[in-house]
Amino acid sequence: MSKYSVSEQGFYGRFGGAWVPEMLYPNVENLRQNYLKILASDEFQTTYTSLMKDYVGRPTPLTYSQKLSDLYHAHIYLKREDLAHTGAHKINNAIGQVIMAKMMGKDRIIAETGAGQHGVATATACALLDVKCVVYMGALDIERQAPNVARMKMLGAEVVAATSGNCTLKDATNEALRDWISNPEDTFYVIGSVVGPHPYPDLVARLQSIISQETRLQLKEHTGSELPNYVVACIGGGSNAAGSFYHFLDDESVNLVAVEAAGLGLDSGETAASIARGTEGIIHGSRTMLMQTDDGQITEPYSISAGLDYPGVGPLHSYLHSCGRATVLSATDQEALDAARLLTRSEGIIPALESAHALAALPKLSFRPDDVVAVTVSGRGDKDMQTYMNRLM
Numbered sequence: 001m002s003k004y005s006v007s008e009q010g011f012y013g014r015f016g017g018a019w020v021p022e023m024l025y026p027n028v029e030n031l032r033q034n035y036l037k038i039l040a041s042d043e044f045q046t047t048y049t050s051l052m053k054d055y056v057g058r059p060t061p062l063t064y065s066q067k068l069s070d071l072y073h074a075h076i077y078l079k080r081e082d083l084a085h086t087g088a089h090k091i092n093n094a095i096g097q098v099i100m101a102k103m104m105g106k107d108r109i110i111a112e113t114g115a116g117q118h119g120v121a122t123a124t125a126c127a128l129l130d131v132k133c134v135v136y137m138g139a140l141d142i143e144r145q146a147p148n149v150a151r152m153k154m155l156g157a158e159v160v161a162a163t164s165g166n167c168t169l170k171d172a173t174n175e176a177l178r179d180w181i182s183n184p185e186d187t188f189y190v191i192g193s194v195v196g197p198h199p200y201p202d203l204v205a206r207l208q209s210i211i212s213q214e215t216r217l218q219l220k221e222h223t224g225s226e227l228p229n230y231v232v233a234c235i236g237g238g239s240n241a242a243g244s245f246y247h248f249l250d251d252e253s254v255n256l257v258a259v260e261a262a263g264l265g266l267d268s269g270e271t272a273a274s275i276a277r278g279t280e281g282i283i284h285g286s287r288t289m290l291m292q293t294d295d296g297q298i299t300e301p302y303s304i305s306a307g308l309d310y311p312g313v314g315p316l317h318s319y320l321h322s323c324g325r326a327t328v329l330s331a332t333d334q335e336a337l338d339a340a341r342l343l344t345r346s347e348g349i350i351p352a353l354e355s356a357h358a359l360a361a362l363p364k365l366s367f368r369p370d371d372v373v374a375v376t377v378s379g380r381g382d383k384d385m386q387t388y389m390n391r392l393m
C-alpha cells in the first residue's frame with residue numbers, strides 16, 4: 001500500500017470518487033467488488049502476463065539516447081511504448097480489461113473513443129479474445145479519423161456514431177454509458193484512461209503499471225540502480241503517465257514530471273492543460289481538475305494531438321499535483337512538433353504527437369550531469385504523419 005493509493009471509497013485526497021447516476025451504480029459496484037480479486041488471481045495473471053510478453057511484445061525496450069543526453073546534459077533513456085503491438089501503451093489496458101470482462105462472465109464489450117486509438121486497442125483485444133465489440137465515436141471524429149475507423153471495422157468491431165452535442169468524445173462517452181445502463185448483464189465498459197468513476201482510475205493505473213515495473217529492472221541493468229532522478233510522461237487522461245510513475249510513487253527521490261498539452265499557449269483559450277488552466281469539478285463520474293466555464297459548462301479543449309485533447313485529467317494526477325508529489329509542465333503544439341523532429345532526426349524514432357509533448361519538456365528541466373531521466377515514448381508517429389507533413393516539411 002502506497003500513501004498515493006486510492007482509498008477504499010475511491011478517493012485520492014479529495015479527488016476521484018464515483019459520481020454516477022443511480023442507474024449505473026450496480027454496474028460500477030459489481031466491478032468495484034471484483035476487480036482486485038480478479039487482478040490478483042492466478043488465472044488473470046497467467047493470461048495477462050503471457051499476452052503482454054508473446055502478443056504485445058513486452059518488455060518494451062529502454063533505449064539510451066546518446067544524442068539527447070549530450071544535448072540536455074543528463075542521461076536520457078526512452079521507454080519505448082511505441083514498440084508495443086498497435087503502436088502505443090493503450091493495448092496494455094485494453095487486453096487487461098477484456099480478460100477481466102470474460103472472467104466476470106461478460107461477452108460484449110463497449111468502449112468510447114475520440115481519436116480512435118483506444119477503440120483500435122479495444123477492437124484488437126476483442127478480436128484476439130473472441131468477444132463482441134461496440135465502439136462509440138462522435139460523428140465528427142468518425143470523419144476526422146477515417147484510418148482508425150477502418151482499422152476497427154477490419155478488426156470486427158461495430159462503430160456507432162454519436163450524433164448529439166458536438167459529436168465528439170464527450171458525446172460518445174454519454175452514448176456508451178447509456179448502452180451500459182441498458183445492458184448491465186452481458187456488457188463490460190472498457191475505459192481507455194485513468195478517468196471515470198472508481199474503480200476505473202485505479203484499475204487502469206494498475207494495468208499500465210507494467211511500464212514502470214519494467215523500467216525499474218531495465219534501469220538497474222543499464223545504470224546499476226532501479227531509481228532514476230526523473231520520470232517524464234505526457235498526460236491526456238493520464239494513463240501512460242500513471243503507468244510510468246506507479247512503481248516510483250513511494251520513492252520520493254524520483255521526480256515525477258507530467259506534461260500537459262498547452263495547445264496554442266496556456267493563455268490562448270485554445271489549450272488542453274486541465275491542471276494548469278482548469279478548476280475542480282466533476283467529469284465522467286470523477287472529481288478532478290477540468291476545463292470549464294464559471295457556471296460549470298465543460299469547455300472544448302484544443303491540442304494538435306488528438307490523444308491529449310481531453311477536458312479533464314485522471315484524479316490521481318490532480319492529487320499528485322495538489323500535494324506536490326508530481327511537477328506538471330506543459331508544451332505547446334509548436335514545441336511538440338519541434339521535439340518530434342528532433343527525436344526523429346537524432347535517433348530515427350518518429351514519436352506520436354502525444355509523446356512529443358513529453359520530449360518537449362526536457363529543455364524546461366534543469367538537470368545535473370549525473371541525472372538519469374526516463375522519458376516515456378507513449379506511442380509511434382505513423383498516425384500523425386499527415387500533421388508532420390503539413391507542419392514540418
Ligand SMILES: *Cc1c(COP(=O)(O)O)cnc(C)c1O
Binds near residue numbers: 234235239240
Ligand atoms: C491516448 C494516447 C495518449 C494519452 O492518453 P493517456 O491516458 O494520457 O496516456 C498518449 N500517447 C498516445 C500515443 C496515445 O495514444
